[in-house]
Amino acid sequence: MKLSVILISYDMAREIPRTLQGLSRTYQHGAQELDYEVILVDNGSPNPLDPASWAGIDVPVRLIQLKDASSSPARAINIALNEAAGEIVCLMIDGAHILTPGVFRMALASYAAFENPVVATRYFWLGPDAQNESISQGYDGTVEDQLLQKIEWPHDGYRLYEIGTPLRNGGERIHWLNRMFESNCLFMTRALFEGQGGADERFDLPGGGFINLDIFGRAVDAPGVTAVQLIGEGCFHQLHGGTTTNVSIEQRDMSLDKYRRQFEEIRGHGDVVTKKTFYYMGHLPTKASKIHRGSYK
Numbered sequence: 001m002k003l004s005v006i007l008i009s010y011d012m013a014r015e016i017p018r019t020l021q022g023l024s025r026t027y028q029h030g031a032q033e034l035d036y037e038v039i040l041v042d043n044g045s046p047n048p049l050d051p052a053s054w055a056g057i058d059v060p061v062r063l064i065q066l067k068d069a070s071s072s073p074a075r076a077i078n079i080a081l082n083e084a085a086g087e088i089v090c091l092m093i094d095g096a097h098i099l100t101p102g103v104f105r106m107a108l109a110s111y112a113a114f115e116n117p118v119v120a121t122r123y124f125w126l127g128p129d130a131q132n133e134s135i136s137q138g139y140d141g142t143v144e145d146q147l148l149q150k151i152e153w154p155h156d157g158y159r160l161y162e163i164g165t166p167l168r169n170g171g172e173r174i175h176w177l178n179r180m181f182e183s184n185c186l187f188m189t190r191a192l193f194e195g196q197g198g199a200d201e202r203f204d205l206p207g208g209g210f211i212n213l214d215i216f217g218r219a220v221d222a223p224g225v226t227a228v229q230l231i232g233e234g235c236f237h238q239l240h241g242g243t244t245t246n247v248s249i250e251q252r253d254m255s256l257d258k259y260r261r262q263f264e265e266i267r268g269h270g271d272v273v274t275k276k277t278f279y280y281m282g283h284l285p286t287k288a289s290k291i292h293r294g295s296y297k
Helices: 016-021 074-083 103-113 131-137 141-150 157-162 190-195 211-220 249-267
Strands: 003-009 036-043 061-066 088-092 097-099 117-126 164-166 186-189 226-237 278-282
Touching: 003 016, 003 074, 016 036, 016 097, 036 074, 061 074, 074 190, 088 103, 088 190, 097 157, 103 117, 103 226, 103 278, 117 131, 117 141, 117 157, 117 211, 157 164, 157 226, 164 226, 186 190, 186 211, 211 249
Parallel strands: 003 036, 003 088, 036 061, 117 226, 226 278
Antiparallel strands: 088 186, 097 226, 117 164, 117 186
16 A cells, blocks of 8 residues: 555544545545555544544545543554554644645655655645634634635635645744644655654643654654655644644643643753755645735635
8 A cells, every 4th residue: 555644633523524525536636546545543532523424525534433542642643553554654643634635646756756755744724824813813613614615625625725824933934945843744654653663652741742743853854864845735724622723822832831841851852843954846736825925815
Protein backbone atom coordinates (compact mmCIF):
# COMPACT_ATOMS: atom_id res chain seq x y z
CA MET A 1 0.00 0.00 0.00
CA LYS A 2 1.26 3.48 -0.88
CA LEU A 3 -0.31 5.76 1.76
CA SER A 4 -1.87 5.55 5.22
CA VAL A 5 -3.61 8.65 6.57
CA ILE A 6 -3.77 8.71 10.37
CA LEU A 7 -6.68 10.86 11.49
CA ILE A 8 -7.33 11.55 15.18
CA SER A 9 -10.74 12.70 16.37
CA TYR A 10 -12.25 13.76 19.66
CA ASP A 11 -15.84 15.00 19.80
CA MET A 12 -15.88 15.90 16.09
CA ALA A 13 -19.14 14.39 14.85
CA ARG A 14 -19.91 17.56 12.85
CA GLU A 15 -16.46 17.96 11.34
CA ILE A 16 -15.28 14.43 10.49
CA PRO A 17 -17.61 13.86 7.50
CA ARG A 18 -16.19 16.99 5.87
CA THR A 19 -12.65 15.94 6.70
CA LEU A 20 -13.30 12.56 5.09
CA GLN A 21 -14.85 14.22 2.05
CA GLY A 22 -11.56 16.10 1.68
CA LEU A 23 -9.70 12.77 1.77
CA SER A 24 -12.02 10.98 -0.65
CA ARG A 25 -11.33 9.41 -4.02
CA THR A 26 -13.72 11.83 -5.71
CA TYR A 27 -12.07 14.91 -4.17
CA GLN A 28 -8.32 14.35 -4.02
CA HIS A 29 -6.70 14.60 -7.45
CA GLY A 30 -5.39 11.22 -8.56
CA ALA A 31 -6.93 9.35 -5.64
CA GLN A 32 -9.09 7.15 -7.87
CA GLU A 33 -5.99 5.15 -8.76
CA LEU A 34 -4.19 5.53 -5.43
CA ASP A 35 -3.73 2.58 -3.08
CA TYR A 36 -4.40 4.24 0.28
CA GLU A 37 -6.29 3.96 3.53
CA VAL A 38 -7.58 6.33 6.19
CA ILE A 39 -7.24 5.10 9.78
CA LEU A 40 -9.67 7.17 11.83
CA VAL A 41 -9.21 6.93 15.59
CA ASP A 42 -12.04 8.18 17.76
CA ASN A 43 -10.08 9.00 20.89
CA GLY A 44 -12.71 8.44 23.58
CA SER A 45 -15.37 10.88 22.37
CA PRO A 46 -18.33 11.22 24.78
CA ASN A 47 -20.59 10.66 21.76
CA PRO A 48 -18.81 8.13 19.51
CA LEU A 49 -18.56 8.76 15.79
CA ASP A 50 -21.31 7.24 13.65
CA PRO A 51 -20.05 5.64 10.41
CA ALA A 52 -23.45 6.33 8.86
CA SER A 53 -22.51 10.01 8.73
CA TRP A 54 -19.94 9.31 6.02
CA ALA A 55 -21.53 6.28 4.39
CA GLY A 56 -22.04 8.13 1.10
CA ILE A 57 -18.42 9.28 0.80
CA ASP A 58 -16.02 7.31 -1.39
CA VAL A 59 -13.14 7.05 1.05
CA PRO A 60 -11.31 3.90 2.25
CA VAL A 61 -11.72 4.56 5.96
CA ARG A 62 -11.27 2.21 8.90
CA LEU A 63 -12.61 3.36 12.28
CA ILE A 64 -10.93 2.52 15.59
CA GLN A 65 -12.94 3.40 18.70
CA LEU A 66 -10.86 3.88 21.86
CA LYS A 67 -12.85 3.53 25.05
CA ASP A 68 -10.05 3.91 27.61
CA ALA A 69 -8.54 6.89 25.83
CA SER A 70 -6.08 9.43 27.16
CA SER A 71 -6.81 13.15 26.86
CA SER A 72 -3.63 13.30 24.76
CA PRO A 73 -3.70 11.91 21.19
CA ALA A 74 -0.24 10.31 21.56
CA ARG A 75 -1.43 6.77 22.29
CA ALA A 76 -4.09 7.01 19.58
CA ILE A 77 -1.42 7.96 17.05
CA ASN A 78 0.74 5.00 18.01
CA ILE A 79 -2.17 2.58 17.81
CA ALA A 80 -2.95 3.82 14.31
CA LEU A 81 0.72 3.70 13.30
CA ASN A 82 0.88 0.07 14.40
CA GLU A 83 -2.13 -0.66 12.17
CA ALA A 84 -0.87 1.33 9.16
CA ALA A 85 -0.01 -0.61 6.00
CA GLY A 86 1.20 2.30 3.86
CA GLU A 87 4.77 2.93 2.82
CA ILE A 88 4.09 6.61 3.53
CA VAL A 89 2.16 7.95 6.51
CA CYS A 90 0.19 11.20 6.58
CA LEU A 91 -0.47 12.35 10.14
CA MET A 92 -3.51 14.57 10.81
CA ILE A 93 -3.38 14.91 14.56
CA ASP A 94 -6.41 17.26 14.65
CA GLY A 95 -9.14 15.58 12.64
CA ALA A 96 -11.15 18.74 12.08
CA HIS A 97 -9.27 19.86 8.95
CA ILE A 98 -10.34 20.06 5.31
CA LEU A 99 -7.63 19.64 2.67
CA THR A 100 -7.37 21.28 -0.71
CA PRO A 101 -7.71 18.73 -3.53
CA GLY A 102 -4.08 18.52 -4.64
CA VAL A 103 -2.47 17.63 -1.32
CA PHE A 104 -2.05 13.91 -2.02
CA ARG A 105 -0.78 14.53 -5.56
CA MET A 106 1.79 17.15 -4.56
CA ALA A 107 2.95 15.36 -1.43
CA LEU A 108 3.47 12.07 -3.25
CA ALA A 109 5.22 13.87 -6.14
CA SER A 110 7.74 15.03 -3.54
CA TYR A 111 8.78 11.40 -3.05
CA ALA A 112 9.75 11.27 -6.72
CA ALA A 113 11.50 14.66 -6.65
CA PHE A 114 13.44 14.53 -3.37
CA GLU A 115 15.39 12.00 -1.35
CA ASN A 116 13.56 10.78 1.76
CA PRO A 117 11.29 13.82 2.12
CA VAL A 118 9.17 14.88 5.07
CA VAL A 119 6.39 16.94 3.53
CA ALA A 120 4.48 19.65 5.40
CA THR A 121 1.14 21.20 4.44
CA ARG A 122 0.44 24.79 5.52
CA TYR A 123 -2.20 25.47 8.18
CA PHE A 124 -5.19 27.75 7.54
CA TRP A 125 -8.23 28.80 9.52
CA LEU A 126 -11.72 28.76 8.10
CA GLY A 127 -13.16 32.23 8.59
CA PRO A 128 -11.87 35.81 8.52
CA ASP A 129 -9.16 35.54 11.21
CA ALA A 130 -7.47 33.20 13.65
CA GLN A 131 -10.42 31.51 15.31
CA ASN A 132 -9.24 32.64 18.75
CA GLU A 133 -10.04 36.13 17.45
CA SER A 134 -13.02 35.46 15.19
CA ILE A 135 -15.09 33.55 17.77
CA SER A 136 -15.12 36.70 19.92
CA GLN A 137 -16.63 38.52 16.94
CA GLY A 138 -19.48 36.05 16.44
CA TYR A 139 -17.85 33.37 14.31
CA ASP A 140 -19.45 30.01 15.07
CA GLY A 141 -20.43 26.74 13.46
CA THR A 142 -23.45 28.26 11.74
CA VAL A 143 -21.36 30.98 10.14
CA GLU A 144 -18.79 28.39 9.08
CA ASP A 145 -21.50 26.22 7.52
CA GLN A 146 -22.76 29.24 5.59
CA LEU A 147 -19.28 30.04 4.28
CA LEU A 148 -18.82 26.52 2.98
CA GLN A 149 -22.23 26.69 1.33
CA LYS A 150 -21.31 30.03 -0.22
CA ILE A 151 -18.33 28.53 -2.08
CA GLU A 152 -20.32 25.37 -2.93
CA TRP A 153 -17.72 23.19 -1.26
CA PRO A 154 -16.72 20.47 -2.09
CA HIS A 155 -17.37 21.23 -5.77
CA ASP A 156 -14.07 23.18 -6.06
CA GLY A 157 -11.81 22.65 -3.07
CA TYR A 158 -9.48 25.49 -4.03
CA ARG A 159 -12.23 27.95 -3.20
CA LEU A 160 -11.38 27.32 0.45
CA TYR A 161 -8.82 30.11 0.02
CA GLU A 162 -11.71 32.52 -0.48
CA ILE A 163 -13.11 31.87 3.01
CA GLY A 164 -9.97 31.16 5.02
CA THR A 165 -6.91 32.85 6.40
CA PRO A 166 -3.39 31.44 6.96
CA LEU A 167 -1.93 30.80 10.39
CA ARG A 168 0.41 33.76 10.93
CA ASN A 169 2.16 32.85 14.20
CA GLY A 170 2.17 36.48 15.24
CA GLY A 171 3.65 37.82 12.00
CA GLU A 172 1.99 40.55 9.97
CA ARG A 173 3.20 39.32 6.60
CA ILE A 174 2.55 35.85 5.28
CA HIS A 175 3.63 34.06 2.14
CA TRP A 176 4.19 30.48 1.02
CA LEU A 177 7.90 30.53 1.85
CA ASN A 178 7.43 31.40 5.52
CA ARG A 179 9.19 28.77 7.62
CA MET A 180 6.87 26.24 9.23
CA PHE A 181 7.41 24.53 12.56
CA GLU A 182 4.31 22.33 12.63
CA SER A 183 1.76 20.92 10.24
CA ASN A 184 -1.55 19.21 10.71
CA CYS A 185 -1.04 17.26 7.49
CA LEU A 186 2.48 15.88 7.66
CA PHE A 187 3.86 13.15 5.38
CA MET A 188 6.81 10.91 6.17
CA THR A 189 7.77 7.31 5.51
CA ARG A 190 6.32 4.82 7.93
CA ALA A 191 9.86 3.52 8.50
CA LEU A 192 11.00 6.95 9.67
CA PHE A 193 8.06 7.45 12.02
CA GLU A 194 8.38 3.96 13.47
CA GLY A 195 12.15 4.36 13.77
CA GLN A 196 11.64 7.40 15.97
CA GLY A 197 9.24 5.51 18.19
CA GLY A 198 6.11 7.19 16.84
CA ALA A 199 4.49 9.78 19.08
CA ASP A 200 6.18 10.35 22.44
CA GLU A 201 3.54 9.43 25.01
CA ARG A 202 5.19 11.62 27.62
CA PHE A 203 3.26 14.44 25.95
CA ASP A 204 0.23 13.63 28.08
CA LEU A 205 -1.46 17.02 28.47
CA PRO A 206 -4.99 17.45 27.06
CA GLY A 207 -4.68 17.80 23.30
CA GLY A 208 -1.08 16.60 23.48
CA GLY A 209 0.60 19.91 24.30
CA PHE A 210 3.44 20.46 21.84
CA ILE A 211 3.37 16.89 20.55
CA ASN A 212 2.65 18.05 16.99
CA LEU A 213 5.64 20.39 17.05
CA ASP A 214 7.76 17.62 18.53
CA ILE A 215 6.84 15.11 15.82
CA PHE A 216 7.44 17.72 13.11
CA GLY A 217 10.81 18.82 14.49
CA ARG A 218 12.18 15.33 15.09
CA ALA A 219 11.07 14.20 11.63
CA VAL A 220 12.56 17.05 9.60
CA ASP A 221 15.77 17.06 11.64
CA ALA A 222 16.35 13.33 11.20
CA PRO A 223 19.56 12.39 9.32
CA GLY A 224 19.13 12.04 5.58
CA VAL A 225 15.72 13.74 5.48
CA THR A 226 14.80 16.42 2.95
CA ALA A 227 12.35 18.92 4.46
CA VAL A 228 9.65 19.97 1.97
CA GLN A 229 6.86 22.52 2.23
CA LEU A 230 3.92 22.42 -0.17
CA ILE A 231 2.91 25.57 -2.05
CA GLY A 232 -0.67 26.14 -3.12
CA GLU A 233 -2.10 23.31 -1.00
CA GLY A 234 -3.41 23.71 2.52
CA CYS A 235 -5.37 22.21 5.40
CA PHE A 236 -8.20 24.34 6.79
CA HIS A 237 -9.21 24.17 10.44
CA GLN A 238 -12.88 23.76 11.22
CA LEU A 239 -14.33 25.19 14.41
CA HIS A 240 -14.66 22.41 16.97
CA GLY A 241 -13.64 23.54 20.46
CA GLY A 242 -9.92 22.76 20.25
CA THR A 243 -7.76 23.10 23.36
CA THR A 244 -5.84 26.11 21.98
CA THR A 245 -7.51 26.88 18.65
CA ASN A 246 -11.08 27.61 19.73
CA VAL A 247 -10.68 29.21 23.14
CA SER A 248 -10.06 32.80 24.19
CA ILE A 249 -6.61 34.29 23.69
CA GLU A 250 -6.11 34.35 27.45
CA GLN A 251 -6.98 30.66 27.79
CA ARG A 252 -4.78 29.82 24.81
CA ASP A 253 -1.79 31.64 26.28
CA MET A 254 -2.18 29.87 29.62
CA SER A 255 -2.22 26.51 27.86
CA LEU A 256 0.75 27.38 25.67
CA ASP A 257 2.78 28.25 28.75
CA LYS A 258 2.11 24.76 30.18
CA TYR A 259 2.97 23.20 26.84
CA ARG A 260 6.31 25.04 26.64
CA ARG A 261 7.27 23.95 30.15
CA GLN A 262 6.45 20.33 29.40
CA PHE A 263 8.37 20.42 26.12
CA GLU A 264 11.45 21.79 27.92
CA GLU A 265 11.17 19.08 30.58
CA ILE A 266 10.98 16.31 27.99
CA ARG A 267 13.50 17.59 25.44
CA GLY A 268 15.84 19.58 27.69
CA HIS A 269 15.51 22.76 25.61
CA GLY A 270 12.81 25.13 24.42
CA ASP A 271 13.72 25.48 20.76
CA VAL A 272 10.72 24.28 18.76
CA VAL A 273 11.75 25.80 15.41
CA THR A 274 13.96 23.66 13.21
CA LYS A 275 16.91 25.24 11.43
CA LYS A 276 16.68 22.74 8.58
CA THR A 277 16.73 24.11 5.02
CA PHE A 278 13.38 23.58 3.28
CA TYR A 279 12.62 22.78 -0.33
CA TYR A 280 9.31 23.60 -2.00
CA MET A 281 6.83 21.71 -4.16
CA GLY A 282 3.67 23.14 -5.62
CA HIS A 283 1.75 25.66 -7.68
CA LEU A 284 -0.66 28.59 -7.24
CA PRO A 285 -4.00 27.18 -8.37
CA THR A 286 -6.15 30.31 -8.02
CA LYS A 287 -5.87 34.04 -7.46
CA ALA A 288 -7.09 33.58 -3.89
CA SER A 289 -4.25 31.14 -3.21
CA LYS A 290 -1.77 34.03 -3.50
CA ILE A 291 -1.91 34.42 0.26
CA HIS A 292 0.48 37.38 0.44
CA ARG A 293 -2.36 39.47 -1.04
CA GLY A 294 -4.87 38.61 1.67
CA SER A 295 -7.54 36.48 0.07
CA TYR A 296 -10.44 36.44 2.52
CA LYS A 297 -13.64 38.21 1.32
